[in-house]
Amino acid sequence: MPNKSIPRSESSPTETGRPVVYWVVAVIALLGLADATFLTVAHLTGDDAVCGSLAGCSAVLGSAYATIKGLPTASFGAAAYFTVFSLAILAAFGYAQVRRFLVLMVAAMFLASLYFLYLQAFVLHAFCPFCLFSAAMTFLLAGVLVAVPADR
Amino acid sequence: MKRFLPFVIIAAVALLTVGIATAVYRVKTRSAPAAASGATPAPAEAPEDPSLHVRGPRNAPVTLEIYGDFQCPSCALVSQAIDELEKKYGDKLRVVFFEFPLEMHKHAMEAALAAEAAAVQGKFWEMHDMLYRYQHVWAEATTVNFFFESYAESIGLDVARFRADRNAPDVRARVMADGTKGESRGVKNTPTIFINGTQLRTSFSPEEMQSGIEKALAAGKGS
Numbered sequence: 001m002p003n004k005s006i007p008r009s010e011s012s013p014t015e016t017g018r019p020v021v022y023w024v025v026a027v028i029a030l031l032g033l034a035d036a037t038f039l040t041v042a043h044l045t046g047d048d049a050v051c052g053s054l055a056g057c058s059a060v061l062g063s064a065y066a067t068i069k070g071l072p073t074a075s076f077g078a079a080a081y082f083t084v085f086s087l088a089i090l091a092a093f094g095y096a097q098v099r100r101f102l103v104l105m106v107a108a109m110f111l112a113s114l115y116f117l118y119l120q121a122f123v124l125h126a127f128c129p130f131c132l133f134s135a136a137m138t139f140l141l142a143g144v145l146v147a148v149p150a151d152r
Numbered sequence: 153m154k155r156f157l158p159f160v161i162i163a164a165v166a167l168l169t170v171g172i173a174t175a176v177y178r179v180k181t182r183s184a185p186a187a188a189s190g191a192t193p194a195p196a197e198a199p200e201d202p203s204l205h206v207r208g209p210r211n212a213p214v215t216l217e218i219y220g221d222f223q224c225p226s227c228a229l230v231s232q233a234i235d236e237l238e239k240k241y242g243d244k245l246r247v248v249f250f251e252f253p254l255e256m257h258k259h260a261m262e263a264a265l266a267a268e269a270a271a272v273q274g275k276f277w278e279m280h281d282m283l284y285r286y287q288h289v290w291a292e293a294t295t296v297n298f299f300f301e302s303y304a305e306s307i308g309l310d311v312a313r314f315r316a317d318r319n320a321p322d323v324r325a326r327v328m329a330d331g332t333k334g335e336s337r338g339v340k341n342t343p344t345i346f347i348n349g350t351q352l353r354t355s356f357s358p359e360e361m362q363s364g365i366e367k368a369l370a371a372g373k374g375s
Contacts, residue, residue, distance in 0.1 A: 030165070037169055041176050044353065061226075067357060082169065086162045093158040 022092035029085035032137035039074035060128035106141045113138040208246030213372040219252035219334045221342040222263035222283040230343045231284045233358035251330040264327045266300040269317035278307040
């Protein structure tokens, strides 16, 4: 059988084991990006209506933890999800060297999500569904990367 | 071409995200451009209307106007923050409250009517504080009459008169007038805060309010 794979030059991406995993990661990151972007815009416009009548939601989004150095906390989430999306796309196209950064990024997000869950449960005593969705996306990302190792 | 495809995808997602976010931001803020630019500050336009709900001296250098909904959880939080700011700034700060009950909150209108009925007996702020303090109690109740009347009793209102005033057309008209005025100023949700006529873009944050007050004080000194 002739090898029909694309010939590589030195600058070409190298082969990754399972690119499908990275596409899955990219899709999950897109969902997280949409959620975090929505929260960022809602914060910047001061739009409390996103919470409807959910008391806990407003308590979380109106808390001191909703901003970091004057910037909406959600904007950091949006940046993180966009980074994960970009790395996953590069990995899916064979840029194997980015995989390490992808795993490190998701690990950092995993820890951040644990911290924000702790704040909601034990400090604010209130939960925001949009924040829980973001945490779920991060846990899913971590789960996918752990359960389906991409290289062999 | 395939070498560039991932970068094209990443750039497309970045542009799409920024584009959609910017468009949504503009739509949500379009209704209040005048206040944001400070072009037509519709400020504390009060050559004191006696029906206004005001705390603080008339000649205070900073007037903070809040459009609030008593069933809005963020409004309750912001109310606490405003209490702290009033303690901090003393006579430099004047607070004006406007009713803006949102339809999505099932008891918001009833609460606004209760506050206005208390105002008829000169106890608006006492009822205002009770409604926010016990918001978590009455907000999810099926009916609120019992709660509101017990608050009325505890702040020393004539409860029979309070009950009658809650249903009075002029009390309802007072609430509606605040709502109409708010809409004309671009208010769409609660809490919405104006400091010396300029709308704060993030009503959530106590730091933002404090920063707005400091800026207003600095502007007052400079002029």
